[in-house]
Amino acid sequence: xxxxxxxxxxxxxxxxxxxxxxSGSYAILLDSLASGNSIVLLYNGDTNIGNTEIKxxxxxxxxxxxxxxxxxxxxxxxxVDNGYAMQVVTDHVYVYRVVTGTWTLLATASVPNxxxxxxxxxxxxxxxxIEVCRWNGSDWDLLLVCPxxxxxxxxxxxxxxxxxxxxxxxxxxxIGEETP
Amino acid sequence: MIRQVSEDPLIYENEKGEKLTAEKxxxxxxxxxxxxxxxxxxxxxxxxxxxxxxxxAWRKAVEGN
Numbered sequence: 001x002x003x004x005x006x007x008x009x010x011x012x013x014x015x016x017x018x019x020x021x022x023s024g025s026y027a028i029l030l031d032s033l034a035s036g037n038s039i040v041l042l043y044n045g046d047t048n049i050g051n052t053e054i055k056x057x058x059x060x061x062x063x064x065x066x067x068x069x070x071x072x073x074x075x076x077x078x079x080v081d082n083g084y085a086m087q088v089v090t091d092h093v094y095v096y097r098v099v100t101g102t103w104t105l106l107a108t109a110s111v112p113n114x115x116x117x118x119x120x121x122x123x124x125x126x127x128x129x130i131e132v133c134r135w136n137g138s139d140w141d142l143l144l145v146c147p148x149x150x151x152x153x154x155x156x157x158x159x160x161x162x163x164x165x166x167x168x169x170x171x172x173x174x175i176g177e178e179t180p
Numbered sequence: 181m182i183r184q185v186s187e188d189p190l191i192y193e194n195e196k197g198e199k200l201t202a203e204k205x206x207x208x209x210x211x212x213x214x215x216x217x218x219x220x221x222x223x224x225x226x227x228x229x230x231x232x233x234x235x236x237a238w239r240k241a242v243e244g245n
Binding site for chain 1: 181182183184187192224225226227228229230231233234
């Protein structure tokens with residue numbers, strides 16, 4: 001993929017780094033260190049993904065822990081004000097529905113601390129049911145399943161980011177249609 | 181873990197199956213309404229402007245109550 005495949009916005013920066021990586025030679029560092037700052041990358045190659053699946057390895061930087069996030073069914077390529085979001089903050093994962101900039105929590109789950117070492121997460125949304133899993137080294141652990149009772153968004157764009165403050169690393173981000 | 185069980189009224193459920201009804205506070209820094217639930221000692225943001233996700237001002241206001 002090229003930089004042109006992504007719409008990048010927010011008061012932060014991205015840098016290709018050689019360490020830490022999960023596989024291959026490179027990962028991406030998202031830096032939005034100041035309080036209230038964020039950076040988001042939305043894939044613009046398909047902005048109408050319905051049954052979304054996102055898999056990604058990420059971690060918060062130990063020295064300046066960020067808040068890595070995944071976004072899907074986003075209605076705009078220049079903000080995340082309408083769509084769904086999953087975020088890992090320290091040792092909890094949070095799933096939100098966002099409508100006109102109002103974030104509503106759908107579910108949470110406890111996870112190992114995200115700072116300092118990579119973890120792989122997978123989010124799937126089929127119909128209006130959201131499933132979040134974490135890779136345990138040999139299989140996916142189911143963390144939570146929650147519906148969106150409002151059935152707010154049927155499709156949209158997907159991506160990832162560091163949402164509010166700190167630094168995060170991402171590697172091997174995969175976005176596509178949900179698979180059986 | 182908590183999960184939403186009702187949108188209106190805004191109600192959540194914890195792992196024990198206990199119902200957690202959302203309460204509202206006005207953020208003293210941003211002036212936004214913030215909905216939250218308490219689960220034991222934990223306070224969860226459950227609805228509000230994105231700026232309130234990690235705002236400490238409304239949390240301190242809640243903890244001061």
